[in-house]
């Protein structure tokens with residue numbers, strides 16, 4: 001695996017760093033602390049899962065990294081440069097369906113390349129490659145309304161990958177598909193990750209999903225969200241969903257989360 | 269159970285509809301020839317049919333001229349309406365500055381503009397076109413505005429993450445395509461109103477002695493040729509129907525196919 005710094009060819013040395021990132025929202029009832037003092041370092045080519053109870057600020061965290069929102073304090077640094085706004089070097093798959101309904105699958109995947117000003121032939125070639133990668137060959141000319149939920153998210157993944165981002169931010173991408181499809185999509189995602197060597201930041205509230213996918217799991221507390229623990233998961237892949245080691249990690253994570261929940265109950 | 273053969277035939281497309289139309293024509297004929305008995309009050313279908321024959325030479329010219337007025341007005345209304353609607357939908361300041369003016373202008377019936385249309389544009393095709401313009405612009409403008417305002421934030425965010433930076437490219441790649449169904453719906457309403465305005469403007473002679481409306485009022489009504497007048501009314505109605513169907517086919521079937529999943533067409 002390549003880890004040399006400064007070589008132009010290798011695209012996998014991107015380092016993402018969050019330094020004391022906090023986010024406050026101004027709501028009608030006053031200021032609302034959504035994230036508090038998040039310190040996090042994501043290694044190149046790492047598969048990091050972020051897990052936490054609903055409403056703890058996972059989406060907010062990803063939006064900050066994507067540059068769609070700005071931290072109230074602290075800094076997000078990618079490759080030594082502070083993140084100021086959105087850029088195609090950080091791809092994002094959203095929690096809700098975000099495909100452009102007026103574009104076909106092919107045109108959706110081409111979108112980022114079109115914005116870049118790439119010629120039609122070149123971008124079609126790239127788009128077709130990524131559509132193939134997510135297993136949707138033959139659906140290029142379908143509109144999003146003709147796709148199932150799982151297929152839509154696959155297209156969204158292909159669309160995010162097409163601009164060749166350094167980091168892929170994924171916000172509960174499989175949250176709205178059934179359990180079996182979800183398992184298949186997880187396996188496919190690991191395959192894609194292995195083939196494209198991306199850094200992936202994957203938000204979920206499913207312990208199973210986190211243990212199955214991640215190199216490392218970052219556990220967040222209930223509101224205001226802060227990181228309570230990072231747990232490295234050193235089970236070799238392919239992992240068996242029901243193996244003893246997997247279960248042990250699951251238990252650890254569940255414990256951490258239930259501790260969090262009880263704390264949240266007390267503070268309310 | 270097998271369906272009765274006769275019933276099956278009746279249920280086929282077009283049969284019931286034809287029966288409906290024929291019934292109305294028959295009733296109309298009976299009422300006209302046995303109850304009213306005056307062409308002046310109610311020309312019968314039979315008379316109207318022959319009226320069509322007697323006006324066969326002027327009809328194509330009148331249709332052509334009226335469609336010309338209509339096209340001028342609709343093209344101008346769509347261009348200006350979409351532009352202003354987009355500006356108001358895209359920029360808060362412009363929205364606030366223009367909103368009261370637009371509300372007031374919108375409340376004025378297009379017909380009330382006929383005097384100024386004639387004074388400003390003389391008796392040219394443009395003056396009837398202007399009245400159509402006034403009638404068509406507001407539904408187009410308001411729908412464009414609504415479309416621009418209702419773009420889902422998720423699409424904007426998705427586009428930004430994919431590299432859309434400038435406002436212009438966001439509008440071109442996201443806001444405009446998102447708004448197209450709204451703009452199309454507005455244009456359809458605008459076309460309906462615009463066609464009414466053509467007839468009204470021509471009745472007042474806004475474009476001189478031409479057009480369906482002009483002949484309907486200044487020839488047929490003035491000379492009490494009510495059979496020909498009804499023939500023209502039917503032509504005017506059919507053209508409106510045809511325009512609407514063509515528009516729906518071109519726009520909704522061809523270019524807005526992607527909306528099938530969002531609304532019941």
Ligand SMILES: Nc1ncnc2c1ncn2[C@@H]1O[C@H](COP(=O)(O)OP(=O)(O)OP(=O)(O)O)[C@@H](O)[C@H]1O
Nearest residue numbers: 025026027034053054055056057058059060061205
């Ligand atoms: N734009 C906003 N304005 C005000 N409050 C916001 C905004 N966005 C998020 N919040 C608040 O911040 C908190 C965290 O929201 P966020 O969407 O990040 O949660 P989450 O962890 O993604 O939850 P879920 O797992 O349900 O998706 C919530 O309490 C939410 O109400």
Ligand SMILES: [Mg+2]
Nearest residue numbers: 058059095171
């Ligand atoms: Mg969320």
